[in-house]
Amino acid sequence: MMKHILMPLFSVCFLSAPLGAFGDDQDADDTDEFDVSEEILSIKGDPEYGEYLSGDCTGCHQVDGSYDGIPSITGWDEESFVWAMHSYKEKAREHPVMQMMAGRLSNDEIAALAAYFATLE
Amino acid sequence: MKLNRRTFLGTAAAASMSAPAVYAGGHGKPRVVVVGGGAGGATAARYIAKDSKGAIDVTLIEPTRTYYTCFFSNLYLGGFKDVEDIGHSYGNLAAAGVNVVHDWAVGVDRDAKTVSLAGGASVAYDKLILSPGIDFVDGAVQGWDLSSQNAMPHAYKAGSQTELLKAQLAAMPSGGTFALVAPPNPYRCPPGPYERISMVAHYLKNNNPTAKIIVADPKPKFSKMALFQEGWANHYDGMIDWIGSEFGGSNVSVNPDAMTVTIDGEETKVDVCNVIPAMKAGRIADMAGVTDGRWAPVNAADMSTKADPDVYVLGDASQQGDMPKSGFSANSQAKVCANAVRGALTGSKVFPAKFSNTCWSLISTNDGVKVGATYEATDEKIAKVDGFISKTGESADVRQATYEESEGWYSGITADMFG
Ligand SMILES: Cc1cc2nc3c(=O)[nH]c(=O)nc-3n(C[C@H](O)[C@H](O)[C@H](O)COP(=O)(O)OP(=O)(O)OC[C@H]3O[C@@H](n4cnc5c(N)ncnc54)[C@H](O)[C@@H]3O)c2cc1C
Numbered sequence: 001m002m003k004h005i006l007m008p009l010f011s012v013c014f015l016s017a018p019l020g021a022f023g024d025d026q027d028a029d030d031t032d033e034f035d036v037s038e039e040i041l042s043i044k045g046d047p048e049y050g051e052y053l054s055g056d057c058t059g060c061h062q063v064d065g066s067y068d069g070i071p072s073i074t075g076w077d078e079e080s081f082v083w084a085m086h087s088y089k090e091k092a093r094e095h096p097v098m099q100m101m102a103g104r105l106s107n108d109e110i111a112a113l114a115a116y117f118a119t120l121e
Numbered sequence: 122m123k124l125n126r127r128t129f130l131g132t133a134a135a136a137s138m139s140a141p142a143v144y145a146g147g148h149g150k151p152r153v154v155v156v157g158g159g160a161g162g163a164t165a166a167r168y169i170a171k172d173s174k175g176a177i178d179v180t181l182i183e184p185t186r187t188y189y190t191c192f193f194s195n196l197y198l199g200g201f202k203d204v205e206d207i208g209h210s211y212g213n214l215a216a217a218g219v220n221v222v223h224d225w226a227v228g229v230d231r232d233a234k235t236v237s238l239a240g241g242a243s244v245a246y247d248k249l250i251l252s253p254g255i256d257f258v259d260g261a262v263q264g265w266d267l268s269s270q271n272a273m274p275h276a277y278k279a280g281s282q283t284e285l286l287k288a289q290l291a292a293m294p295s296g297g298t299f300a301l302v303a304p305p306n307p308y309r310c311p312p313g314p315y316e317r318i319s320m321v322a323h324y325l326k327n328n329n330p331t332a333k334i335i336v337a338d339p340k341p342k343f344s345k346m347a348l349f350q351e352g353w354a355n356h357y358d359g360m361i362d363w364i365g366s367e368f369g370g371s372n373v374s375v376n377p378d379a380m381t382v383t384i385d386g387e388e389t390k391v392d393v394c395n396v397i398p399a400m401k402a403g404r405i406a407d408m409a410g411v412t413d414g415r416w417a418p419v420n421a422a423d424m425s426t427k428a429d430p431d432v433y434v435l436g437d438a439s440q441q442g443d444m445p446k447s448g449f450s451a452n453s454q455a456k457v458c459a460n461a462v463r464g465a466l467t468g469s470k471v472f473p474a475k476f477s478n479t480c481w482s483l484i485s486t487n488d489g490v491k492v493g494a495t496y497e498a499t500d501e502k503i504a505k506v507d508g509f510i511s512k513t514g515e516s517a518d519v520r521q522a523t524y525e526e527s528e529g530w531y532s533g534i535t536a537d538m539f540g
Contacts, residue, residue, distance in 0.1 A: 048470065049472060052460055052470075052472045053472075053475070055168075055453070055456035055457075055460075056453070056456075056475055056477055058533065058537045059449060059452050059453065059477075059530065059533055059534045059537055060479075060526075060529065060530050060533045060534070061533060062532060062533045062536055063536075063537075064536070066532070067529075068528060068529040068531075068532040068533070069525040069526055069527070069528040069529025069530070069532070070526055070529030070530060070533060096491075096493075096509035097479060097491070097493055097509070097526075099509075100477075100493065100494070100495055100507050100508070100509055101477065101495070103495075103507060104475075104495050104506055104507060
């Protein structure tokens with residue numbers, strides 16, 4: 001499961017953020033061990049709710065996918081997106097802003113965001 | 122021209138709309154008027170126009186043709202940005218369907234539901250959104266009033282004031298003195314004066330290294346204080362003299378003709394004096410009768426005012442609870458408000474309010490720090506849920522990554538506001 005999810009995530013990151021969105025402090029992260037249950041991955045997200053919730057993200061992440069110091073999160077496949085959000089929520093991946101932002105989202109809300117951002121090119 | 126385009130969009134949207142227009146009674150499309158095209162107002166206008174797809178008539182009233190962001194204006198002072206980097210025009214909002222009117226709102230008739238403009242026109246609304254930012258409290262700093270702003274700039278509304286302060290900084294004599302009078306709480310951008318001190322110090326260190334900075338502060342402590350003080354000691358040792366309220370910093374007067382500052386009875390001749398007075402909601406909020414004291418109290422769920430359910434106040438002018446007065450906060454509040462206003466006018470789905478804020482500050486080259494929090498709406502106020510702050514003693518790598526994030530944030534948030 002982990003490998004299956006991690007591969008697309010990495011490829012997306014390197015495409016959209018050549019400087020390496022994982023940054024130097026990747027050592028501090030625990031993402032190798034991190035796994036998200038089938039139950040969470042199978043939640044069908046509501047893209048309309050996701051669009052509303054995305055208002056909390058688009059002050060930092062640009063909807064047109066451009067990268068300017070904060071990684072692009074548009075056009076990801078939903079599983080990778082859900083995995084990334086849960087890795088912050090469960091604090092397996094370090095980053096104070098993203099741990100806080102993901103920390104208050106429910107599993108359904110993360111699925112909704114994944115569904116919405118997947119629709120953006 | 123514009124009318125045709127909007128009429129066309131309106132028909133297309135109306136045909137495909139499943140929810141009934143609950144508010145259109147009598148005069149066709151529901152009308153939203155937004156006063157102030159800054160962080161809050163531009164976001165609200167853009168989101169309502171974009172998401173209603175022509176079903177709502179959105180008019181934005183803003184006197185200036187180019188909005189200079191206060192955010193990153195300190196980086197301009199420090200030499201990290203050009204003034205063009207922080208200017209934004211309204212062309213993209215107009216292209217997104219917002220009717221942009223360059224004029225001042227000079228009055229609000231809440232019974233007739235109209236806004237009057239300095240140019241003489243009157244604009245009718247079903248929902249009115251005010252995001253006028255701040256004005257200064259008269260007599261807040263003894264010896265200073267708006268007529269002194271050329272001798273002693275505030276540079277707390279960005280644009281010509283910021284350019285003036287920069288020119289004065291550059292013209293300081295070798296070994297001269299830069300004074301800053303900090304404001305009392307609550308005010309726009311809690312770390313703003315201290316980021317400014319850092320950026321002024323950065324400029325002086327490179328261009329006028331024997332110059333001094335004195336700060337008179339009416340507060341005993343300030344936002345990110347430990348982080349700033351650590352940074353000042355690391356980068357600008359001995360240059361900055363911060364005088365807090367315990368040491369007489371609240372007892373201050375200025376003389377713009379003589380260019381003197383008197384702190385706790387001690388008069389100092391200075392070369393530049395940046396006076397940042399106490400603040401209140403932009404005047405139009407007062408004229409609309411939605412303020413109570415200096416600010417406009419609002420309901421956290423949708424940013425409607427306590428005084429009138431059809432008048433909303435966003436950003437710095439609002440009194441909402443725990444959020445700091447920042448561009449990030451104004452943008453966040455605007456999106457909650459836009460969702461609620463659109464729901465009220467067209468019956469679209471209204472989702473629960475969620476807010477967030479992050480404020481970055483640059484202390485020196487690649488030395489960035491940040492503070493942020495998430496918030497929710499309660500019956501009484503916007504209440505803090507969770508937060509974080511950079512730590513003292515962080516590695517240079519972390520500080521550089523934080524600075525780089527702030528660059529990404531600036532691009533992101535200005536695109537979210539101005540399209
Ligand atoms: C030095 C400094 C640094 C800052 N740094 C940051 C930062 O790093 N991050 C951050 O998030 N925030 C920062 N801020 C704060 C941020 O700029 C404000 O909180 C934000 O702009 C508030 O948005 P607003 O919509 O309430 O008001 P504003 O953005 O000020 O917009 C108000 C608009 O209303 C217009 N207006 C006023 N009266 C009328 C009228 N009667 N009719 C028509 N139009 C009118 C004005 O022309 C203006 O364009 C900083 C502020 C300063 C001063």
